Amino acid sequence: MTTLDPAAVDALLARARRDVEDGLLPSCQIALGMDGKVVVHEAFGIASIDTRYTIYSATKPFVAAVIWQLIGEGSLEPARRVADVLPAFGTRGKDAVTLDHVLQHTSGFPRAPLGPPRWATHEGRAEAFSEWRLSWDAGTQYEYHPTSAHWVLAELIHAVTGMDHTDAVRTRVAEPLGLDGFALGVPVDEQDGIRDLVLCGEPATPDELEAALGIREIDVGEVTDQALVALNEPAARAVGLPGGGGVATAADVALFYQALLDDRAGLWDPVVLDDATTVVRNTFPDPMLGHPANRSRGLVLAGDDGRSNLRGMGRTVSPGTFGHNGAAGQIAWADPAMGLSFSYLTDGRDLNFLREHRRTTALGSLAGVCAA
Numbered sequence: 001m002t003t004l005d006p007a008a009v010d011a012l013l014a015r016a017r018r019d020v021e022d023g024l025l026p027s028c029q030i031a032l033g034m035d036g037k038v039v040v041h042e043a044f045g046i047a048s049i050d051t052r053y054t055i056y057s058a059t060k061p062f063v064a065a066v067i068w069q070l071i072g073e074g075s076l077e078p079a080r081r082v083a084d085v086l087p088a089f090g091t092r093g094k095d096a097v098t099l100d101h102v103l104q105h106t107s108g109f110p111r112a113p114l115g116p117p118r119w120a121t122h123e124g125r126a127e128a129f130s131e132w133r134l135s136w137d138a139g140t141q142y143e144y145h146p147t148s149a150h151w152v153l154a155e156l157i158h159a160v161t162g163m164d165h166t167d168a169v170r171t172r173v174a175e176p177l178g179l180d181g182f183a184l185g186v187p188v189d190e191q192d193g194i195r196d197l198v199l200c201g202e203p204a205t206p207d208e209l210e211a212a213l214g215i216r217e218i219d220v221g222e223v224t225d226q227a228l229v230a231l232n233e234p235a236a237r238a239v240g241l242p243g244g245g246g247v248a249t250a251a252d253v254a255l256f257y258q259a260l261l262d263d264r265a266g267l268w269d270p271v272v273l274d275d276a277t278t279v280v281r282n283t284f285p286d287p288m289l290g291h292p293a294n295r296s297r298g299l300v301l302a303g304d305d306g307r308s309n310l311r312g313m314g315r316t317v318s319p320g321t322f323g324h325n326g327a328a329g330q331i332a333w334a335d336p337a338m339g340l341s342f343s344y345l346t347d348g349r350d351l352n353f354l355r356e357h358r359r360t361t362a363l364g365s366l367a368g369v370c371a372a
Contacts, residue, residue, distance in 0.1 A: 002339050004032070004039060005372040012366040013042055016344065019359060020045040025348030026198050029053065030363075031250035032370055033258040033334075033341035038251045040370075052181050052194045052247045053345040054231050056326030057146065059184060059246030062256065063153050064103065064298030065268070066168050068276050072269025075160045078103070078297065082152060085159050088126040089152065097138045099156065102149045103297040104282040105142055108134040111221055112148040120239055122164075125155055142284030142293045146223050150243035166240035174252075176267060177259050181249040185240025194247050195347035196232040197328055199225055204354045212354050219288060223327050228349060244326065250343040257323065257334035257341035277322050277336070300324055302333075314364025321368075329356050331364060338371035 009032070016030045027045030031038055043049045070076040076085075078100040083090025089097070094109070101107040112132040118124030129152070135143075154165035161168055166185030174182045186194070206216040230236055231245060239245065259265060260277055275297060282295035291310050294303045302308035304319035312325035313333050323333025331344040344363050350356040 002034065002371050004034065004370055008366065008370045008372075009040055012363065012370060013040075015362055015366055016042075017044045019348075024350065024355070025200060025346050027051070027195065027348070028344065028346040029250040030345075031254040031343045032367065033251075033254035034339055034371065036258050036262060036264055038254050038258075041249075041251045041254075047195060047347070049249065049251065050181070050193065052183075052249055053330070053347055054194070054197060054237070054244075054328075055246045055248050055253065055330050055332070055345060056228065056231075056244040056328060058248075058253060058324055058326035058330045058332040058343075059242065059244050060150055061260075061298055061324045061332075062169050062173055062182070062184065062246055063150055063157075063165060063242045064276070065173050065256075065260075066157050066165070067099070067103065067153055067298065068268050068272050069172055070157070070160055072272040076156065082156065086126070086129065086152070086155055089129040089132075091130045092133045094132065094134060094138075097134075100281070100297065101138045102145075102152050104295050105145045105149060105293070106139050106282055106284065107145060107149055107152075108136045108138045108140075109148050110135065110143040110145045112145075113222075114148065114151050116235070116239075119151070119241075122155065122158060125151060129155070141287075142282055142295070143287050144221075145243070146221060147241065147243040150241075154242040164240075165242050173256075173267065176265050177256060179248070179252040179256060182246065182252040182256070183248075184242070184246045186237050186247060188234040188238050191234055191237055194237070197229055197347055197349050199229065199351055200348040201351045201355065203351045208354060213289065215288065218353050225349060225351070228327055248345070250345045253332045253343035253345070254341045257332065257343070260322070261334050261336055261339060261341065277334075278320060296322070298324075309361040309364065312360055312364065314361055314366070314368050316365045316368030325360070329360060331360055333364070335368065335371075338368075340367070340371045342367040342370075 027047035302321040318337035
């Protein structure tokens with residue numbers, strides 16, 4: 001029987017506490033899940049275990065989780081063209097884009113814009129889709145789609161279910177799993193207890209980046225510091241940005257990943273869930289660092305090539321570990337070999353990319369050995 005190693009847990013918590021005590025971050029929250037429940041949940045700094053954080057791209061699997069349900073129900077098919085469901089999308093060469101392309105970030109529109117005010121209505125989103133152009137033919141290469149792909153998933157959910165994606169995620173995933181703190185699209189008058197993101201520290205120099213990564217500049221695309229801070233705005237939180245606007249506690253995230261390890265609530269077709277959590281379908285190289293993307297239909301898998309830390313999961317997890325981290329240092333994954341899930345959330349955007357990366361690697365590596 002798998003159990004927690006108390007000494008390993010203490011080392012993990014000490015590492016999380018250290019950056020807060022050193023003044024590098026305002027606060028953080030950490031959680032471990034096992035056997036279908038949260039077994040460790042701690043907060044450090046100006047936060048409690050009830051504090052909620054914006055989880056940025058760690059939101060993506062919650063939206064994909066609804067898509068998996070719809071695939072299992074037969075309402076959507078991975079090979080189906082998006083334009084068959086959303087006619088406004090099928091313009092400017094996008095008619096061949098399929099749901100599978102969107103889930104795997106090979107759609108070809110990684111930087112397609114959609115912001116206020118059009119992002120607030122289904123009509124506005126459709127209008128934006130009709131204007132988007134492809135940067136390459138769908139399915140021929142990979143580049144991470146920070147927000148655009150999940151706007152398409154959101155509108156597919158609405159077209160098939162008649163529900164806004166925020167309501168679908170709540171009623172189909174969050175409520176059945178008892179994720180009391182998770183929300184996507186938080187009404188303005190219900191946003192108490194959500195930490196604002198704070199920019200911390202100084203950026204790494206080009207020389208430091210080159211020495212560590214062989215590149216002198218990080219291309220963040222649309223995920224700029226200004227864009228992340230803009231999600232502090234009540235109106236932006238209320239929209240429910242499907243690619244990055246979820247709010248949660250670390251316990252909510254760890255519990256969600258427990259459900260992906262063992263679907264005790266019966267929310268997903270077993271074949272569809274197994275595919276999403278085990279089958280790597282996108283091995284195109286990452287355009288910045290060159291390692292294989294290792295993406296499934298909505299998740300990232302650690303892989304056995306020694307680059308699990310570059311995928312946000314530390315160096316000690318099993319190859320089958322799956323998850324999806326978020327900007328500003330948010331960590332979310334599950335290791336099926338140990339039945340362990342892990343989440344780390346913070347309200348500090350460390351401007352030093354290398355220090356943030358090392359923190360993620362350290363925390364993920366320490367978490368990976370917490371199960372004995």
